[in-house]
Amino acid sequence: MNKKWMFAAIGGAAVVTVLLTALLVNIFERKTEGRNPFYRVVEITDDIDDPAVWxxxxxxxxxxYLKTADMKRTKYGGSEAFPHIPTDKDPRDVVAVQKLDEDPRLKTMWAGYAFSADFREERGHAYMxxxxxxxxxxxxxxxxxxCLNCHASTYTLYKKLGDGDITKGFEKMNQIPYKEIVHxxxxxxxxxxxxxxxxxxxRVTRPAFMEAIKTVKANQGIKEYDVNKMAxxxxxxxxVxxxxxxxxYFKGDTKKLVYPWAKGLKADQILEYYQEDGHKDWVHALTGAKVLKAQHPEFEMFNQxxxxxxxxxxxxxxxxxxxxxxMKVTDHQVRSPLLNIDKACQTCHNVPEAELKSRAETIQDRHMELRNVTFDALVDYINDLKEFKDIDLEKSPNKKLAQARDLQKQAQFLFDFVEAENSSGFHAPQESARVLALSIEKIRQGQKIVAELRKEKTGK
Ligand code: HEC
Ligand code: HEC
Ligand code: HEC
Ligand code: HEC
Ligand code: HEC
Structure with a gap:
């Protein structure tokens, strides 16, 4: 073979190879397209947490996803941008509304706890x-x-800290002080x-949820539930x-993140869990009662x-x-559905937009009325207990006072559970009302005991 031919032959083989590869790539791509109709520009691995790359x-x-930075109010939800003069300590130029100023009763309920120093309206994921x-x-x-578990992209950090084992990494992360690990x-x-x-x-990436949902499913008779395989x-x-x-809550000295669902997802079942566990979040500054703080139980409440x-x-x-x-694309601007009723509600409800908004707001108006009545009763009860604050139950045991303080804990947790749930009653209107009624009942029982304590004190 002369040199010219040899090049031609190699060239020919190369052309055939290129064509064959192209065909195979094409078939492979079509197969993947069937599953996932996207044009892949970059390779994404299980180690890339930067959303810009994805x-x-x-x-x-x-x-x-980037639009979760937008802020817009609804009657009770959404979020509103308040200008904030950036300082070295706090460089934010907009913040969300300070709820403690909107409703000072919150300060009374949380007296002595970090929440009485700052508690703002929540806003979009971009700010978490x-x-x-x-x-x-x-x-x-x-x-x-x-704290980081729910406020950052922690998946790759779990992997790093746990040498590939996310549960181990999670347990390690919980024990490192926030100010160190946040970097x-x-x-x-x-x-x-x-x-x-x-x-x-x-996929679910939070070990706390994996463990908690496993307990919930076990109570329903489903054994060894693996959320990523069985849901x-x-x-x-x-x-998600x-x-x-x-x-x-953070359990014991390991500060492990735990969702208290072993007895069920309802507010009173969760309270029962805490009563057995003995967990307290802080000692109330105005009454000396050992109390609990409830936080954003949207998942639990929605499920009712x-x-x-x-x-x-x-x-x-x-x-x-x-x-x-x-294309049909999932809107990643997670926000109040009341800002987006045509897509969020009208796909299922063949009802005009204004009517849907009004139905939702009617639920919320009634909810807020009942919430306010309950809140006033709770604050009254806290004020009632103030006069017994200095009695140290360790030194001078008093069964009635112990009971009265425990009823504050219970009433306050049930109320706070509904208050902290961010849909203002929409997710489960009747369940929210039931829990508020339970809270009022605890207050009623407590006030009866306070009347007896006063009688004992004054002899009248
Ligand atoms: C049937 C529709 C619907 C479903 C399903 C639903 N929500 Fe909502 N959600 C609402 C409405 C309506 C509001 C009230 C928004 C407002 O007041 O602006 C709301 C409010 C919220 C808020 C507060 C938002 C704000 O703007 O203040 C959060 C957080 C939330 N929902 C989370 C969840 C979670 C988590 C789930 C599932 C466990 C869920 N929602 C299921 C309709 C829904
Ligand atoms: C990793 C934890 C995490 C996950 C997962 C998560 N959220 Fe959130 N979400 C937050 C935090 C934290 C905030 C409050 C951020 C802030 O105020 O800075 C928030 C805020 C919100 C808000 C309020 C937005 C607004 O404009 O007021 C809604 C609604 C919401 N989330 C719904 C959802 C829904 C629906 C899902 C599931 C698709 C979801 N979230 C998944 C942590 C999470
Ligand atoms: C189990 C998940 C979870 C953990 C753990 C968690 N958060 Fe949040 N956080 C949320 C969600 C969801 C919201 C938005 C809903 C709301 O504000 O009620 C939020 C809202 C907030 C907000 C904005 C609203 C406000 O309260 O001013 C701050 C600040 C905040 N969290 C701080 C913390 C701190 C500090 C810790 C640790 C002590 C912590 N979070 C732990 C889920 C969590
Ligand atoms: C809080 C959870 C959450 C985060 C964070 C999130 N997604 Fe999604 N994503 C969803 C959900 C829920 C769906 C709907 C999946 C379904 O219906 O099975 C979805 C669907 C998708 C789909 C399938 C096509 C579609 O639109 O339905 C793609 C692609 C996607 N997301 C890309 C992204 C990218 C890129 C990011 C980061 C910039 C991202 N997602 C961040 C929850 C999330
Ligand atoms: C995926 C479908 C779907 C979406 C989306 C949806 N709904 Fe519904 N909605 C239902 C179903 C199903 C019921 C129960 C109706 C029945 O079984 O009689 C219901 C019931 C209701 C009820 C009466 C029950 C109650 O809880 O008080 C209201 C009010 C309502 N929806 C409002 C809304 C609003 C507002 C939105 C948007 C934020 C919305 N829905 C989004 C399917 C949907």
Whole structure:
């Protein structure tokens, strides 16, 4: 063979190889396209937490994700931007409304606890890390790394700390002081926290949720529940949110993040759990009672409502589909559905927008009325207990006073559970009302005891 031919032959073989490879790549791509109709620009691994990198492959989802920085109010929800003069201590130029100024009764309820120093309206996911770093609550109390679980993209940090084992990493992270470990995270909740990078299917990445949902399922007779293998797609569309929008506490010295669901998801079942566990969050500054703080139990409360019963998921209302050309894309601007009623509600309810808004607000108006009545009763009861504050039950045991203080703890937790639930009654109107009624009942029992204590004190 002369040289010319040899080149031609090699060249020919090369052309055939290139064509064959192209064909194979094409077939492979079509197969993956069937599963996932996206044009992949970059390779995404299980170690990339930067949403901007994922955004190169999924620009629509990324664009809407960035819009969680938008702030807009509804009658009771959404969020509103208040200008803030940046300082060295707190460089934020806008903050959300200070709820303690809006309703000073909150300060009475939380007297002696970090929450009475700063408690703002929540806002979009874009702010979660920033707002946690700069809350005044970081200055009045030493917080553990546990706080980070729900305020940052922690998946890659769990892997790093646990040498690939996220549960081990989670347990380690909880024990490191917040001010040290916060430098190891960079982003608010990110793509990698909700999605498996190889398939883009939803996944749960928070060990606290994995453990807690396992207990809930075990109580329903389902053994060895593995949420990432056994949950249905519709369940996952609520579970990804239930990783953070839940009541929680830090257990013992390890500061482990625990969701108190062993007895069930209802407020009174959770209270029963705490009563048995003996956990307290702080000693009330005005009364000396050992009390609890409830936090954002959206997942628990939502599960008691008719929408959950009908199989509707958080994502149906808070991340509805939007059309982009011919594509149906999940709106990643997680926000109040009342800012987006045509997509969030009208897909299911064939009712005019104004009517849907009015139905939701009617539920919320009634809820707020009942909430306010209960709150006044609670504050009255706290004021009643003030006169016994200096009695140290360790030194001078008094069964009645111990009971009266315990009833404050119970009434306050039940009220706070509803107050901290951020839908203003919408997620489960009747359940919210039931829990408020239970709170009023505890206050009534407590006030009867206070009357007896006063009689003993004055002899009248
Ligand atoms: C049927 C629709 C629907 C479903 C499903 C739903 N929500 Fe909501 N959610 C609402 C409405 C309506 C509000 C009230 C918004 C307002 O007042 O602006 C709300 C409020 C909220 C808020 C406060 C938002 C704000 O702007 O103040 C959070 C947080 C929230 N929901 C989380 C969840 C979670 C987590 C789930 C699932 C466990 C869930 N929601 C399921 C309709 C829904
Ligand atoms: C189980 C998840 C979870 C943990 C753990 C958690 N948070 Fe949050 N946090 C949330 C959710 C959900 C919201 C938004 C809903 C709300 O504000 O009620 C929120 C809101 C906030 C806000 C904004 C509203 C406000 O209260 O001013 C701050 C600040 C905050 N958290 C600080 C902290 C600190 C400090 C810790 C640790 C002591 C902590 N968080 C631990 C889930 C969590
Ligand atoms: C808080 C959880 C959460 C985060 C964070 C999140 N997603 Fe999603 N994503 C969802 C949910 C829920 C769906 C709907 C999945 C379903 O219905 O099975 C979804 C769907 C998707 C899909 C499938 C197509 C579609 O639009 O329905 C893509 C692609 C996607 N997300 C990309 C991203 C990217 C890129 C980011 C980061 C910029 C991101 N997601 C962040 C929860 C999340
Ligand atoms: C990693 C924890 C985490 C996950 C997962 C998460 N959230 Fe949040 N969410 C937060 C925190 C923290 C805030 C408050 C941020 C702030 O105030 O700075 C928040 C705020 C919100 C708000 C208030 C937005 C506003 O504009 O007022 C809504 C609504 C909401 N989340 C719904 C959801 C839904 C629905 C899901 C599931 C698709 C979800 N969240 C998943 C932690 C989480
Ligand atoms: C995925 C479907 C779906 C979406 C999205 C949805 N709903 Fe519903 N809604 C239902 C179903 C199903 C029921 C129960 C109806 C029944 O079974 O009679 C219901 C019941 C209701 C009720 C009466 C029950 C109650 O809890 O008081 C109201 C009010 C309501 N929806 C308002 C809304 C609003 C407002 C939105 C948007 C924020 C919304 N829905 C979004 C399916 C949906």
């Amino acid at each position: 955004g190169k492959n999924f620009p629509h989802q990324y664009d809407s 890390l920033l707002d946690q770093v700069f809350t005044e609550r970081q200055n009045v109390a030493k917080q553990p790394g546990t 190891s995270v960079k982003h608010p909740v990110s793509c990698i926290d909700c999605h498996d990078p190889s398939t883009m299917s939803l 249905t797609r519709q369940e996952m569309r609520s579970f 949110c239930g990783q953070c929008h839940v009541e929680y 409502g008719s929408h959950a019963r009908a199989g509707v998921a958080c994502v149906d209302c808070h991340m509805p589909y939007q059309r982009v050309g011919a």
